[in-house]
Amino acid sequence: MDTETKLFLEKHKITKREVIDAKGQTMYQLADLMKSENKLFAYNTTQCSKGHTIRSRSGHCIVCRPAGITFIRRSLETGNVYIAGSISKQYIKIGMTTVPLDHRFSRLNSRRVGNANDWVLIKSIKCDFANMHEFAIQELLRKYRIEGDKYGDVESQEIFRCSYEKANSTLEKYFEENEIPIIEKKTHLYNPEKYAFRNLINPRNI
Ligand SMILES: [Zn+2]
Known part of the structure; x- marks a missing residue:
């Protein structure tokens, strides 16, 4: 060398x-x-x-x-891949964080990410390489992704017009098919059916 x-x-x-x-x-x-x-x-x-x-x-x-x-x-760090929802905007967000989840959510709401301040954590999966998995799942849902430039915010890349069920089944299938070791899995809500938003395909993202 x-x-x-x-x-x-x-x-x-x-x-x-x-x-x-x-x-x-x-x-x-x-x-x-x-x-x-x-x-x-x-x-x-x-x-x-x-x-x-x-x-x-x-x-x-x-x-x-x-x-x-x-x-x-x-990209190689351990973190939580999560699904969040906003009822006011009918949005689902797929994100990941290496900081405690409650910190992350108060920040999301105070910054009004996606113009919403009612983001609620619905589900989280703790795993290694969390950043990589986050991107992969976002790609699987890309046809539901909102128009990014509307907010000029990189985080709008993580926001989708789909139901919690759609996001959750995509996430579960991804972890299962790729045999990704899960450190911890949690559903944080008793009533995720409130987040049964419509699956709206964005024609620009197909
Ligand atoms: Zn160089």
């Missing part, structure tokens, strides 16, 4: 356990190897357009874009 690489890894507190030497590997082999060895970053990779040779598992140059370091770490 050259000094420049070593200093970069040190600066960003990337440990030896997280990196792999990419020398002699094709991009394709490398991606597989990183996954099977659970490595987040590789050095001695092919050069990016600026000549750097440290990349994340997804192949992005982390010297050009150090924010990718936080992103990939976050």
Whole structure:
């Protein structure tokens, strides 16, 4: 490992356990190897357009874009994937959080995410790689996703016009089919049938 690489890894507190030497590997082999060895970053990779040779598992140059370091770490964290509902807006939200759920919900409501302040937590599943699972479930529900630019808020990406039942069966099926280990599963409401909103397909998202 050259000094420049070593200093970069040190600066960003990337440990030896997280990196792999990419020398002699094709991009394709490398991606597989990183996954099977659970490595987040590789050095001695092919050069990016600026000549750097440290990349994340997804192949992005982390010297050009150090924010990718936080992103990939976050994606591997343990957290709660949750389903929330707003009766006033008839919205379902699929989200994930690594902070305690009650903190998360008071923040959602005080910030009026999706223009609603009556978000209620309906169900949560605690698991590893929560961020990755959150994205995957949101993708499965994408045809119900609301128009994002209406609120200019990244969190509107997480809001859907569908019933709790639709969201819940999608989530349950996803965890079951992919055999994802569940640390804890909770339904927080006695009457989730109040959240039986209409499933409205957004033609722009098909
Ligand atoms: Zn670069």
